[in-house]
Amino acid sequence: MGIRTHTCGQMTESDIGSTVTLNGWVNAFRGHGGGLIFVDVRDREGITQVVFDSEDAAAELVEAGDRLRNEDCVSITGVVRERAKKNPKMATGSIEVVASELTVLSKTKKLPFLPSDEKNLPAEETRLQYRYLDLRRPHMQNILRIRHRLTKLTRDYFDEQGFLEIETPMLCRSTPEGARDFLVPSRQQEGMWYALPQSPQLFKQILMIAGCDRYLQIVRCFRDEDPRADRQAEFTQIDLEMAFVDRDAVLEVMEGFAQKIWKEIMGVELGAFPRMSYSDAMDTYGSDRPDTRFDLKLVDISEIAGKTDFGVFANALGMDKGCVKAFRVPGVAEKFTRKTTDAFSKFAADFGAGGIPTTKFVGGNLEGGIGKFLGEIKDELVAALGLEDGDAVVFAADTYGVVSRSLGELRLKIAKDFDLIPDGLWNFLWVYDFPMFEWVEDAQRYHALHHPFTAPSDYEVERLLSADASDIDMVESIVSDGYDMICNGSEIGGGSIRIHRADVQAKVFALLGLSEEEAKQKFSFLMDALSYGAPPHGGVAFGLDRLVMHMCGTDNIREVMAFPKTMTGQDLMCEAPNVVDDEQLGELHVRSTAKVKAGV
RNA sequence: GGGGCGGUAGCUCAAUUGGUUAGAGCCCCGGACUGUCGAUCCGGAGGUUGCGGGUUCGAUUCCCGUCCGCCUCGCCA
Numbered sequence: 001m002g003i004r005t006h007t008c009g010q011m012t013e014s015d016i017g018s019t020v021t022l023n024g025w026v027n028a029f030r031g032h033g034g035g036l037i038f039v040d041v042r043d044r045e046g047i048t049q050v051v052f053d054s055e056d057a058a059a060e061l062v063e064a065g066d067r068l069r070n071e072d073c074v075s076i077t078g079v080v081r082e083r084a085k086k087n088p089k090m091a092t093g094s095i096e097v098v099a100s101e102l103t104v105l106s107k108t109k110k111l112p113f114l115p116s117d118e119k120n121l122p123a124e125e126t127r128l129q130y131r132y133l134d135l136r137r138p139h140m141q142n143i144l145r146i147r148h149r150l151t152k153l154t155r156d157y158f159d160e161q162g163f164l165e166i167e168t169p170m171l172c173r174s175t176p177e178g179a180r181d182f183l184v185p186s187r188q189q190e191g192m193w194y195a196l197p198q199s200p201q202l203f204k205q206i207l208m209i210a211g212c213d214r215y216l217q218i219v220r221c222f223r224d225e226d227p228r229a230d231r232q233a234e235f236t237q238i239d240l241e242m243a244f245v246d247r248d249a250v251l252e253v254m255e256g257f258a259q260k261i262w263k264e265i266m267g268v269e270l271g272a273f274p275r276m277s278y279s280d281a282m283d284t285y286g287s288d289r290p291d292t293r294f295d296l297k298l299v300d301i302s303e304i305a306g307k308t309d310f311g312v313f314a315n316a317l318g319m320d321k322g323c324v325k326a327f328r329v330p331g332v333a334e335k336f337t338r339k340t341t342d343a344f345s346k347f348a349a350d351f352g353a354g355g356i357p358t359t360k361f362v363g364g365n366l367e368g369g370i371g372k373f374l375g376e377i378k379d380e381l382v383a384a385l386g387l388e389d390g391d392a393v394v395f396a397a398d399t400y401g402v403v404s405r406s407l408g409e410l411r412l413k414i415a416k417d418f419d420l421i422p423d424g425l426w427n428f429l430w431v432y433d434f435p436m437f438e439w440v441e442d443a444q445r446y447h448a449l450h451h452p453f454t455a456p457s458d459y460e461v462e463r464l465l466s467a468d469a470s471d472i473d474m475v476e477s478i479v480s481d482g483y484d485m486i487c488n489g490s491e492i493g494g495g496s497i498r499i500h501r502a503d504v505q506a507k508v509f510a511l512l513g514l515s516e517e518e519a520k521q522k523f524s525f526l527m528d529a530l531s532y533g534a535p536p537h538g539g540v541a542f543g544l545d546r547l548v549m550h551m552c553g554t555d556n557i558r559e560v561m562a563f564p565k566t567m568t569g570q571d572l573m574c575e576a577p578n579v580v581d582d583e584q585l586g587e588l589h590v591r592s593t594a595k596v597k598a599g600v
Numbered sequence: 601g602g603g604g605c606g607g608u609a610g611c612u613c614a615a616u617u618g619g620u621u622a623g624a625g626c627c628c629c630g631g632a633c634u635g636u637c638g639a640u641c642c643g644g645a646g647g648u649u650g651c652g653g654g655u656u657c658g659a660u661u662c663c664c665g666u667c668c669g670c671c672u673c674g675c676c677a
Contacts, residue, residue, distance in 0.1 A: 035634045036636080049636085049637070053635090110628055112626090113610080113626095113627085114626080179676050201675095223676060231676070350672080448677055567671090
């Protein structure tokens with residue numbers, strides 16, 4: 001074969017007259033009988049038109065060209081010539097290669113779909129089954145390239161900041177808390193199991209104790225939970241940790257990172273990131289990852305609502321932590337049909353709301369929905385919400401938690417449905433001052449909002465150490481030194497200052513309901529390590545896949561992974577997972593109790 | 601584990617209240633064509649309607665089950 005001298009994306013008029021060899025795939029074939037054939041050849045870098053012309057080439061060569069089909073893999077040698085009629089739609093549209101040699105490196109059989117036909121893509125299922133064809137598409141190649149540029153910039157940036165890239169094990173011990181683990185049976189230790197890491201959290205903390213000072217790893221993590229459009233069981237984190245730092249020092253480095261990658265890849269200058277406390281985020285946006293690209297801000301109208309006899313409001317205000325909140329949706333009164341507002345209630349039912357009252361502000365009156373119950377508080381409502389003629393209002397009345405969640409989700413839905421999100425905005429912010437703990441009524445225990453290694457804020461340490469587990473309000477009020485980086489309403493990174501004192505860590509375990517015995521059994525290595533001169537430290541983990549999703553403008557995490565899995569955790573190309581034979585299981589001291597699908 | 605939508609030719613889709621031989625475009629195969637670039641024109645091949653069962657004279661269509669895909673709630677420290 002002829003080894004390529006040029007790629008299919010690089011030739012310009014300055015190459016006219018030179019003899020070149022291209023290696024690639026047939027992207028398109030346009031034949032004009034035996035005499036004249038156009039073949040577009042594609043490789044990773046672009047597409048170049050090749051012409052087989054009987055006026056310039058032997059009949060044998062033109063015949064061979066005539067047998068080419070889409071996606072045949074070829075090597076073609078010829079002279080670059082200026083096109084008589086240029087194609088401005090093509091990057092290489094002013095030149096063509098006049099074929100003088102053709103080698104078919106590999107014929108294709110009949111294709112399930114044409115990678116060149118971007119406008120008629122098959123279902124995702126087919127694309128995943130033939131991922132090698134799907135990835136040939138320039139669009140997918142571009143995503144892979146962006147992903148590569150991001151990992152390259154990540155390593156460059158953190159190298160400049162003094163971070164060392166250090167690998168941590170993929171075969172770990174199972175952690176009791178958190179997501180379900182993927183397990184790997186041990187052959188050498190009969191009856192014992194490894195777990196694949198959900199994150200290298202403890203290893204990176206121990207690297208700080210080990211004097212590594214600044215650590216980076218682009219690392220695969222595994223969580224055996226059901227996926228979502230933006231979540232896979234196997235995903236990649238940009239994992240970082242720094243010793244001898246406080247929160248602001250961490251945020252500064254991480255903010256610099258986000259600014260750098262957005263500038264280099266997106267060509268966007270991000271200013272300094274605003275910061276918002278967890279409680280402000282929950283109060284105003286009903287979410288700990290607020291999308292600040294649009295308003296629809298939640299307003300607490302409990303006090304005003306208390307002045308009516310309206311049963312729904314009165315009922316909510318009588319609850320423990322009950323409240324009434326609302327937000328205005330500017331100018332959509334006409335679009336708030338009964339069908340639309342009914343759908344809000346149905347939507348919010350998933351989040352525990354009994355119903356979503358609405359009304360409209362038209363001609364100086366609150367009309368429709370619950371408007372007729374609000375006559376006596378109309379003026380106060382109009383003032384509190386800043387209502388203007390033609391606005392609609394969405395209410396929720398329940399406990400603070402239910403109101404926040406349902407209105408928080410509704411404001412996102414309404415913003416999308418009514419097209420209220422401006423294009424082209426990159427609203428980054430930090431959310432901080434999360435609570436350390438959340439009481440889970442069903443389980444009758446506390447749950448760490450971030451993870452159990454998150455430090456309390458400096459001023460909270462004494463309060464934490466003296467906390468009485470039975471005082472739920474007090475324990476829930478303890479503020480942690482955690483922080484999340486939010487981009488357009490999506491959490492792209494999160495981290496914290498970690499606990500570096502063994503006594504503080506022991507107290508956190510105790511509040512989380514781990515006995516001293518259990519804590520020792522499961523985390524003795526951490527407790528030991530913390531006892532040997534542990535430095536203050538903190539860090540962040542960014543979701544690499546999420547970052548690439550933002551950069552590529554997709555909501556589908558599978559788009560930004562070369563070989564993703566389906567919602568049921570299957571790789572449709574390799575057909576993983578699959579059965580293994582009993583001998584293999586025997587070596588691992590495992591016997592399957594599954595009724596295996598026939599014919600696999 | 602719950603809810604929703606979908607599965608018809610290799611691919612994208614159609615098929616009237618349940619009714620004749622399940623159609624079209626693309627792909628593929630054959631032919632025509634010397635400046636195309638979504639080439640064009642002519643012809644051809646290609647089907648267990650995801651799978652299993654039921655109702656019916658008759659099922660792509662209605663019912664039940666099941667598998668697969670997507671979305672979502674739970675879950676994801």
